Amino acid sequence: MDKLIIGGVEFNNRLITGSGKFSSYNLIREMLNESKSEMITIALRRVDLTGKSENVLDYIPKGVKLLPNTSGARTAEEAIKIARIARASGCGDFIKIEIINDMKYLMPDNHETVRATEILAKEGFIVMPYINPDLITAKKLEAAGAAAIMPLGAPIGSNKGLLTKPMIEILVENCNLPIIVDAGIGKPSHACEAMEMGCSAVLVDTAIATSENPVKMAIAFNKATQAGREAYLAKCAKINNHAVASSSLTGFLRD
Amino acid sequence: MMMDRIVESYNDFDFENFFRSLDSKKILDVIDRSGEKVLEDMDLLTLLSPQAQEFLEEMAIKANVITKQYFGKEIHIYAPLYISNICDNECTYCGFKHSNPIKRRHLTYDEIEKESKYISETLGVHSIILLTGESYINSLEYLKNAITILKKYFNTVIIEVQPLSVEEYFELKTVGLDGVTVYQECYDKELYKTYHLSGKKSDYKYRLDTPERASIADLRSVNIGALFGLGNPVKEAFLSGLHLRYLTNKFLNTQFSISIPRIKEAYRNIKPQNIISDKQFVQFLLAYRLCFPTSGINISTRESKEFRDNLLPLGVTKFSAGSVTEVGGYSLSNGSSPQFETDDHRSVVEIVDMLKIKGYQPIFKDWESSI
Numbered sequence: 147m148d149k150l151i152i153g154g155v156e157f158n159n160r161l162i163t164g165s166g167k168f169s170s171y172n173l174i175r176e177m178l179n180e181s182k183s184e185m186i187t188i189a190l191r192r193v194d195l196t197g198k199s200e201n202v203l204d205y206i207p208k209g210v211k212l213l214p215n216t217s218g219a220r221t222a223e224e225a226i227k228i229a230r231i232a233r234a235s236g237c238g239d240f241i242k243i244e245i246i247n248d249m250k251y252l253m254p255d256n257h258e259t260v261r262a263t264e265i266l267a268k269e270g271f272i273v274m275p276y277i278n279p280d281l282i283t284a285k286k287l288e289a290a291g292a293a294a295i296m297p298l299g300a301p302i303g304s305n306k307g308l309l310t311k312p313m314i315e316i317l318v319e320n321c322n323l324p325i326i327v328d329a330g331i332g333k334p335s336h337a338c339e340a341m342e343m344g345c346s347a348v349l350v351d352t353a354i355a356t357s358e359n360p361v362k363m364a365i366a367f368n369k370a371t372q373a374g375r376e377a378y379l380a381k382c383a384k385i386n387n388h389a390v391a392s393s394s395l396t397g398f399l400r401d
Numbered sequence: 402m403m404m405d406r407i408v409e410s411y412n413d414f415d416f417e418n419f420f421r422s423l424d425s426k427k428i429l430d431v432i433d434r435s436g437e438k439v440l441e442d443m444d445l446l447t448l449l450s451p452q453a454q455e456f457l458e459e460m461a462i463k464a465n466v467i468t469k470q471y472f473g474k475e476i477h478i479y480a481p482l483y484i485s486n487i488c489d490n491e492c493t494y495c496g497f498k499h500s501n502p503i504k505r506r507h508l509t510y511d512e513i514e515k516e517s518k519y520i521s522e523t524l525g526v527h528s529i530i531l532l533t534g535e536s537y538i539n540s541l542e543y544l545k546n547a548i549t550i551l552k553k554y555f556n557t558v559i560i561e562v563q564p565l566s567v568e569e570y571f572e573l574k575t576v577g578l579d580g581v582t583v584y585q586e587c588y589d590k591e592l593y594k595t596y597h598l599s600g601k602k603s604d605y606k607y608r609l610d611t612p613e614r615a616s617i618a619d620l621r622s623v624n625i626g627a628l629f630g631l632g633n634p635v636k637e638a639f640l641s642g643l644h645l646r647y648l649t650n651k652f653l654n655t656q657f658s659i660s661i662p663r664i665k666e667a668y669r670n671i672k673p674q675n676i677i678s679d680k681q682f683v684q685f686l687l688a689y690r691l692c693f694p695t696s697g698i699n700i701s702t703r704e705s706k707e708f709r710d711n712l713l714p715l716g717v718t719k720f721s722a723g724s725v726t727e728v729g730g731y732s733l734s735n736g737s738s739p740q741f742e743t744d745d746h747r748s749v750v751e752i753v754d755m756l757k758i759k760g761y762q763p764i765f766k767d768w769e770s771s772i
């Protein structure tokens with residue numbers, strides 16, 4: 147079976163979803179049920195740890211892996227603190243490092259991300275860092291003990307697709323960790339394209355949450371992700387610059 | 402260029418001539434480019450122009466798309482907490498002004514705790530704006546202790562008090578201060594003098610540089626705005642927007658937001674002079690959303706409930722709820738005077754119900770206070 151393995155945990159599904167920007171928590175539950183997504187990221191800063199008010203965690207079906215993220219963190223230290231609180235709150239060992247110092251374009255801070263990963267991996271977290279796609283950063287993360295690399299395809303929320311495709315291709319070719327495209331994926335075809343390239347999974351939030359029908363869109367993303375993966379496994383036919391007839395035109399010639 | 406220089410650079414600008422140069426093609430072109438390209442200063446002025454009022458629907462459709470893209474269908478809920486109405490300033494339009502013979506109160510730490518407990522536990526609000534008049538009596542120590550108390554009850558604490566120095570903001574950050582709200586009130590320097598007769602607030606430049614000092618102190622969020630009703634509305638909206646641009650370009654690390662407060666009657670029937678219409682209010686809101694896609698936009702309970710509800714799809718990201726503008730007005734009976742009259746008197750529960758019915762997710766918590 148073609149399973150995705152992150153930090154020793156097996157997943158049958160390669161669409162990771164987000165929980166931000168939805169109009170209600172009920173919709174998140176429905177979206178997860180219908181799309182078959184097995185992992186969802188949640189912003190710990192939004193979770194009411196006192197349990198006194200409505201909590202997004204109550205709407206996530208059992209069996210769906212929680213991927214708490216460190217959104218809101220602006221330094222490695224803040225991200226580390228959020229990760230520790232997430233674990234202490236029962237959210238598990240998975241953590242998506244998201245450190246953003248640029249509130250204008252919301253670009254991740256690769257340097258701080260490496261720092262946080264080094265520490266959290268040593269503490270036994272399954273660290274999934276969100277980065278601006280850069281091979282040197284990815285290799286440092288690999289050495290630091292990251293469980294996957296999550297490059298952005300385009301700025302968060304932009305829905306612009308794989309603007310960083312050549313950089314992501316370099317990561318796919320040179321990294322030993324699963325490459326999961328995060329941010330920028332705006333259409334199922336973008337997800338499919340990422341999977342065809344050999345990425346291991348995609349994380350989609352805005353494109354699903356802000357569509358007219360988030361549940362239907364999540365189903366579409368799931369199918370596109372699967373299609374892309376199967377195409378990758380089937381190895382897409384080579385692109386040729388010259389015409390190649392499907393049946394040989396010169397086969398009648400004999401030596 | 403510093404912000405005061407930016408304001409000065411538009412002192413002799415011929416706004417009327419610029420507006421005359423606009424036609425529908427130019428306005429639609431700006432609307433088309435919004436959300437895709439960075440809009441320039443003149444693009445903002447184009448959207449704020451009297452001529453652009455003909456294209457509010459086109460602007461609204463685009464603003465709705467941009468808002469959903471960057472903020473989804475989520476609205477952040479916060480409440481104000483007034484802990485002092487003692488003020489040394491003489492601002493002609495304000496109910497707290499020094500010469501007003503109103504009942505003054507300055508909450509003790511025990512009273513602050515009681516109010517905090519009530520707002521947090523009874524109203525369920527996790528994000529608070531701490532407000533005071535602007536007085537020497539709000540010493541750094543008083544503010545520091547107040548914030549320390551508030552942090553026991555709220556995840557996010559923002560202050561709207563007298564302007565402070567960078568060092569003082571740093572000091573308050575050590576006890577958990579998350580952000581600052583400071584309104585310039587009036588960007589027109591000459592007019593500013595006529596409204597701010599005495600007290601520290603009469604120093605135009607010190608006030609203008611306050612958001613910058615808060616940003617240097619690395620606070621997480623800064624909210625700015627003009628008090629509409631004081632100066633020429635379009636010019637004030639334009640300069641407020643330029644202030645937002647100046648700050649967002651200079652301090653990438655700070656989350657900036659903007660408010661569009663309209664002057665309200667306060668003590669003794671103070672009448673606004675340049676009141677903006679609902680239509681103009683909406684136009685300013687839309688122009689800000691189109692020009693600043695990732696900036697927050699706050700709408701307070703100064704506005705009526707019907708109006709606020711209709712603003713939801715147009716770019717709003719933050720809503721105050723259950724607001725009381727009297728000192729100790731939540732849980733302590735004292736009969737102190739409000740700073741201004743609120744118009745939306747709904748409870749937090751009613752606001753939440755309205756948001757859900759309209760397909761929006763109320764967000765009570767957006768930061769973990771223990772970080």
